[in-house]
Amino acid sequence: MKLNFFWLLCIVAYLPIQSQNTVKGTITDIDTHEVLAFANIYFPSLEKGGITNENGEFTIYDLPNGKLKIIVSIIGYETYDGVIELPSNEYIKIALFPSAIEMEEIVLSTPFHKLQRDNVMKVEQKKISDLKSNGAVTLSDGINNISGVETVSTGIGIGKPVIRGLSSNRVLVYAQGVRLENQQFGDEHGLGLNDAGVESIEVIKGPASLLYGSDALGGVLYINPERFANENTRSGDINFNYFSNTQGYNTNAGYKTSTDNFKFIFRGSITEHADYKTKDYRVTNSRFKEQDFKSALGYQASNFSTEFRYNLNTSQLGIPEEIGVQNTSTNPLLPNQNIQNHIFSSKSKLFLENSSFELNLGYVYNNRKEFEEHHHHEDEEEHEEGEEGHEEDEVLEAALHMKLKTFNYDLKYSLPELGRFETIIGLQGMSQTNTNYGEEQLIPNATTNDIGLLATSHIHFEEMDLQIGARFDNRKINVENSFNKDFSSFNGAFGIKKDFSDSFTTRVNLASGFRAPNLAELTSDGSHEGTNRYEVGNSNLDNEQNFQLDVAVEYNSQHIELFVNGFYNKVNNYIFLSPDGTFIADDPVYLYLQNDAKLYGGEIGLHFHPHPLDKLHIENTFETVTGKLQDGSYLPLIPANKITNTIRMEFEKNWVKKGYTFVKLLTYLKQDNISDFETATPSYYLLNAGIGGELKVFNNTLQVSISGNNLTNRTYTNHLSRLKPDGIYNMGRNLSFALSYLL
Structure with missing residues (x-):
């Protein structure tokens, strides 16, 4: 076919x-x-x-x-x-x-590609340049600036998104238009993506199984690559960022050109960071290195377009365990990860008279190696005194070595509009193999095959829009020399957007979603690196099935923007870990169990830009989420309530264009709604500030920004930090300097 x-x-x-x-x-x-x-x-x-x-x-x-x-x-x-x-x-x-309101962009993560004001589903969208101007060290660090999104982190090099309290396999990540598969079930596994060559990030907060199938139960993080150059134009840029806390840097350069029909992009990036510093110490082995390469080739005629993209991301990541050697080397010590992530993708469109076909194909190859301390044959003192921890990895055998190969496809047909109806039907699927090559095994050799059928319609009225849809999915899991599992689910979605006036809009969405158990939950039988527990899987686990109600109210006038978003998420057969009171090799035994759960909360925001000071922006947001099991106990890894207050001023001078300066105060409230194996986290605040703008240098544009995070050098621990049980603080004061020269 x-x-x-x-x-x-x-x-x-x-x-x-x-x-x-x-x-x-x-x-x-x-x-x-x-x-x-x-x-x-x-x-x-x-x-x-x-x-x-x-x-x-x-x-x-x-x-x-x-x-x-x-x-x-x-x-x-x-x-x-x-x-x-x-x-x-x-x-x-x-x-x-x-x-004075920031200009809107097209939402690409939803099928009808509309501006947010015309979208029935609420989607958060941020440009990567805005996240970086706030001093984000990595892509996973930057998404913390998006309302309703946080990060489970292991230092600064390893982070994974949390959307309204759900993470890991409950949040699906899309890059280059294809689903990213890189062992994301693991707590200590990061995104495996670099922000170089990324245009923007979109977040669907809530079940998106209708659009994406299994694993989108909690939401979707949709990462848009940079666009091709306009026809018959070319451009290039050189970018450099320095971070004082880690004495680290990232630099990237790119070039793109387009003719009448052909388009091309090339971009390369290098990143190195030493151990991050708190007020009192450096966090040993939080260092990391990363190299990233992206390229794209496109062809466009009047009735047909196609593009091919490739991304190679190679990273060497230290896994911090305890405070030890204090230095500024960027070579990871043991234990560490060596990860290669290849993403091949193609997107083709065929335009017919008032209808179109779109075919997205993707191949993701994740090669993961993990090296552990007991595989090092020299004593610990020699290891700490030497600075060759990373170099010695070359002669060590990986304790854990897994290769995950995933092919996925997505075919959609946009039917001709029929009256008020825009309709899309689609076929999606995935074929995945996991193979072990190391002496240890986290999850067994297995194959996974998905197939899904969907249909969705957007119905237009004068002052109201409706969106409805339905989907059927089937997932088959074949575990080598063990068992076969078959999971199926039928899901639907209904949404309504009502404009009561030019300024006042409401959105109500009701959607169901599902998630099939992952291999770790089904098959684990061993100590989990970095968690100090012995995990036992359960092959009898059922689908997680959820139903979520979202209500969004928005008021937009010439000088005031106000939004109130609320949600209630009921998850049946929620999978969770629970200790059984026994020990194996001094590690407590944890079992994978199921029970019904619920999550609820939302976000409130106010954006004020008073007349005549239209360039002055005062923004305030509040985010909250609560997660409980049916028995009333709290779910783990639920982010603390957060208040964000920002004052931003934009300015233009003869010598600077698009100038801005901001001051931001982040307040994290006390989190004492905790699971049985968590401890409470006290409240804290972080003060950030920055300034930036564009200058003309040699007739080209130079973008300059300076930002400071945690300016008071406060010692604190985020509730979602995996280093919290060891009493290790998050990053102290950090000054970021960024230059971008547009050729």
Whole structure:
């Protein structure tokens, strides 16, 4: 089937050019009627666009017949979205409304690719540049700035997302348009992704099994790669970041170019960090190194587009256990991880008259090695005095060596619009093999196969939108020399967005989701590295099945934005670990059990930018989540309630453009709603600040930013830190310096 579809796409690529169209137009200010230069024009379904010239004019060539959504955006104006129908000889004139609100972007993680204001489902979206301007050290560190999202961390090099209290296999990560599979069930396994070459991050908070299948029970972290250059343009950039706390750096350089039909991107990145420092000590072996390479090749004709992307991420990560040697070496000591993550992806689109096919294919190859202390043949004193811990890994055999190979596919057909209905049907699937090569075994050799069928519709009314959908999934797990398991689930979703006025909008979504047990939960039988417990799996576990209600209320006026998001999440057959009171080799034995659970909470936010000080932004948010089992006991790894207060000022001078400065106060409240094997975490606050802007250097743009996190050098431990049981603090004061030179 895949081969036949490929040839069909190739044939369509050479169809007669009679369906090619050209669109011309002008963008102006609706009040002053002045033309707007350098406004962005974008067709999201085609992933194609351009910019206006000095006269506010634009021309986009080689467009297919049919109805096309057009997006126009520029800083300082409200983002415009509309629909044009081709062929047409009409000259387009679009007038934009001035606005102090940040311009909106297309939401790509949902199937209909709309602006957030038109989306029935609430989706959080952040540009990676905004996260980095806040001093984020890594990608997983940066997502903490997204409302409702936190990170389970092991130092600064290893982190995994937590969405409203759910994490690990309950949160699905998408990169380059394909699901990322890299042993994410493990507490000490990080994202395996670098922020270089990432455009933005989107977060679906709540069950997204309708769109993505198993493992999206708690939500989705959708990472958008950088876009190709506009037609017949080229650009390059060099970026450097320095972090005072770890005496670390990351640097990357990229180049992209596009012709009428072909597009190309190349980007390379190197990162090194020493052990991070608290007020009193450095956290031994929290050091890490990372190398990242990304490339992309695209081809686009009027009726057909395709792109191929490849990402290689190699990292050497120390696993901190106790405070010991104090130095600033970046070579990881034992124990450590050596991980290679390869992501191959392709995305192809075929445009018919008012309908389209989209096929996404992905292959993810995760090669994980872990080296442990007892495999080192020299004594501990020699190990600590030497700085060659990482180099010696080359002659050691990995205690744990796993290769996870995953092929996934996603085929969707967007039907022609029928009255008020936009409808998409789809077929998704995954084939995965896990193979062990080390002397230890965390999970056994096994194969997993998924297949899912879905249908969803967006129904438009004058002041209301509905979205409905249904999906069926089947997962088969074959454990070598052991057992076979078969899991199936039927899920649905219903959402409504109602505009009571131009300023007041409500969204109500009800969705079900599911998660099949992972291999660790089904098959574990041994001590888990870094957790100091002996875990015993349960092959009789059933699907987790959840039902979540989300309510979002938003008020947006010229100077005030207010939102209130609430959720209630009922999870049947929730899988959790519980001690049975026995010990094996001095480690307490923990069993995987199931019971019903519930999570509830939400986020409240206020954004105020007063007139006439439209460049002044005062933002305040509050986040809360509570998780309990049916017996009333609390779930583990539930983030503490958090208050964020930010004052941000934007400015423009003759010598600096897009200037900004901010002060942020983060307050984490006491977390004493804890599980049986957790301890309470006291409240604490963190003070952050920063300044940045754009300068002209040799006729090119130099972006400069300076930020400081934990400026008071407070000693604290985050409730989601895996180093908390050992009494090890999180990072102390850190100053970040960032330069980005656009060629």
